[in-house]
Amino acid sequence: MFVTLEGMEGSGKSTLLKGLNQRFQAAGRTVTLTREPGASSIGANLRAMLLSTRSTLANETELFLFLADRAQHMTEIIRPALQAGHVVLCDRFADSTLVYQGYGRGFDRRLLATLNDVAVSGLWPDTTLILDLPPEEGLRRALQRNNTSGQSDDEGRFEAETLAFHTRIREGFLELARQHPQRCVVLDATRQPEQLLDDAWAVLCSRAAFQKQD
Ligand code: T5A
Numbered sequence: 001m002f003v004t005l006e007g008m009e010g011s012g013k014s015t016l017l018k019g020l021n022q023r024f025q026a027a028g029r030t031v032t033l034t035r036e037p038g039a040s041s042i043g044a045n046l047r048a049m050l051l052s053t054r055s056t057l058a059n060e061t062e063l064f065l066f067l068a069d070r071a072q073h074m075t076e077i078i079r080p081a082l083q084a085g086h087v088v089l090c091d092r093f094a095d096s097t098l099v100y101q102g103y104g105r106g107f108d109r110r111l112l113a114t115l116n117d118v119a120v121s122g123l124w125p126d127t128t129l130i131l132d133l134p135p136e137e138g139l140r141r142a143l144q145r146n147n148t149s150g151q152s153d154d155e156g157r158f159e160a161e162t163l164a165f166h167t168r169i170r171e172g173f174l175e176l177a178r179q180h181p182q183r184c185v186v187l188d189a190t191r192q193p194e195q196l197l198d199d200a201w202a203v204l205c206s207r208a209a210f211q212k213q214d
Helices: 012-027 045-049 059-085 092-103 110-119 135-149 162-179 194-213
Strands: 002-007 033-034 087-091 127-132 184-188
Touching: 002 012, 002 092, 012 033, 012 087, 012 127, 012 194, 033 059, 033 162, 045 092, 059 087, 059 092, 059 110, 092 110, 092 162, 127 162, 127 194, 162 184, 184 194
Parallel strands: 002 087, 002 127, 033 087, 127 184
Antiparallel strands: none
């Protein structure tokens, strides 16, 4: 089972992934917990380049670095884990490129879909959970977390974008969910962490049961 979590900064993806990891493990499943950007052997360098406020990247450079990170991530981590029968839980994936580089930066979305197809080499998630909340609340949470953890300069390049940018990101994810209703499920990320975990777990259990019946 390949599950991705998407949504804006501070929507609670990392927090939810930890909870889902525990629930899958308690259910006896082996889990590979991973994220984009940054999980592969070259990922740490790419992540630093992509997220540091000290980076001045052309939009085209940013796009190709995210795609390079994904291609390596698929080859080194995701595909082998799925072949070994693991549940793969991934914090952000190809939909982030469609939304951030498409709705955010303005690249043609059909072109991005084609580039993503190359990067994922035909392997798309079974389920994508999209955590939805007002951009003001997501940014408030993310900035508070970055300030507490001292990440403001190292990883704050996207948080530093305008509210208009983040509003387009929210709308982009909701549009994507409408376009892919079989794969994407929108969850209300304003709910408390435990409630959100229950919501997400219920979705994944019902889908697993459905897959077994097929
Ligand atoms: N990007 C990424 C692209 O532009 N294109 C791409 O192709 C890809 C893959 C990655 C950035 O790169 C961009 C998008 C991103 O801007 P990142 O550092 O990986 O950045 O960070 P994000 O994925 O944005 O995630 P964040 O770490 O900012 O936020 P999370 O994981 O969504 O939120 P989380 O769990 O860390 O929670 C944030 C704070 O809120 C609290 C937590 O305790 C924490 O303090 N919280 C809640 N509070 C109330 N209610 C809840 N339900 C809560 N859940 C968590």
